[in-house]
Amino acid sequence: MSAAAAALLPADLRVLERGWLSSNSILMLADPRGAVLVDTGYCTHAAQTEALVGHALDAAGEKLRLIVNTHLHSDHCGGNARLTETHGCPVWIPPGQFEAVQAWDAAGLSYAPTGQQCPHFKASGILQPGSVLEQAGREWQVMASPGHDPDAVLLFEPNAGVLISADALWEHGFGIVFPEIDGKPGFDEVEQSLDLIESLPVRLVIPGHGAAFTDVSAALNEARSRLAFFRQHPDRHARHAAKALLMFHMLELGEITRADLLSWLDHTPIHINMWRQYFSGKSAKAWSGELIEELARAGALTIDGEMIRCV
Template identity: 25%
Template structure:
């Protein structure tokens, strides 16, 4: 029998990375941002797997850059979707909190989770077995996948090669740091040779990356403002990516209507939202996260801007409706 292969796709924002396990039962882990779905399908086809052959899509967590292609593959090809049971319950009831999409102002097209996963579940691909590890922190329903034979870890947004996943204390809880540390402690007990995260390159020294992530989280315990700044810059950068920048004239009004901006301004920095606007803009420029070009604030990271028509659809779970999901 031909040995299976694990294919890593490092992707530009706004899409998260993907992993395709090419085996008797092909598995796709995460599906990128919704506007990139044609590219997502092309990547799958480019390695000799048709969408109809996909046995399962597994989501590491429910953020828009990881689940955006779900709608396309489920509606057009009937692909089964699996996710942690806590994510599944929010998704399947079209809860307004699903995907944190409303709070983050990130569009997600409707889908349903067919298979609810729990810690230590096994996913069989034919010649491989992936162990599901519940690794909350970045989100409550975040999972990692571990393949023990080759020591491969797929860790979503828990940690990256040179960074850690931002923490949403207002939607995922004030204990997110502690949960992240416990998740890292769990992973550090495993024999890991190589890891793939949701963003950035593959991780050739995963235990070193875990130690670095742990050290950073531990520092954050006594420095809560760092948690807030890390999150604000990541969230706002993603906004600038999916909107391909914001003009000076629209930045203020846009920020003031965002749930995340209101929460961080009032609760993390004890400022009125109007006061926090310029402070955030100054920090985006100072840190190099964004820059002004022709009176537009543009994200500094490399990205592929979604088509404006797609973003203008503004699809959110609170608008899905059960009937829309089941069509």
């Protein structure tokens, strides 16, 4: 986090930033009722998340009273199960997938289609757009931010000008537009979310991934430029998404044989769906192989014989 961002971060907030496999987690402190945790990262980092949250709570002399999720992708809620077991606190989630969580529909919740893990957790409340989450005298406005995920929300605190943007806005872009790679419209919703953010008096953005930042105009301009490009070239968005999902799997595993990686890709529904929509002029195996080679040339992967490793 830059010095400028750190200067604007309220004393009652802690940002737990990790690698890109896990989302940032934001701990809201200084409330006699207990702390609120926003997002919990991926399940393979759950022990680390538990330790980081526990250390921050102990230092503040507080307990955890509530977990809220900006959306239900596995890298944002994968630590829910472990943290609720440890702290005995409830979980609130955005509307739209409450019933899917209650029934634990792994396909409807995106975990089966993406080939990602998320331990079963229970939700007891809804983080409803238009409502206010009160914590430490602050009123965090809950706002719908569809695009990356149809049911996603962001949180804005107007007095400090702090925006918890999740994957609606990063310093250099935004998250994969999952509806688009599932054959549904999503780019217009991304634009609506960017318009919403631009309308707010934001001074500090805490994104879902990466460091907090203050140059909101520059981030919005870059996001709009990227959105315009993807609208003109939806196949490039799909290719970008496919490489991002492949890298997520590699970050989770660390290393894998080429044969096993190609087999995993061939059995991952969202990957095959993108191939069918945009790249079926060649075999799925050939397309997957191209993605691996592109990531290796970019320095994200190394290929040593049959072994592929994350850099």
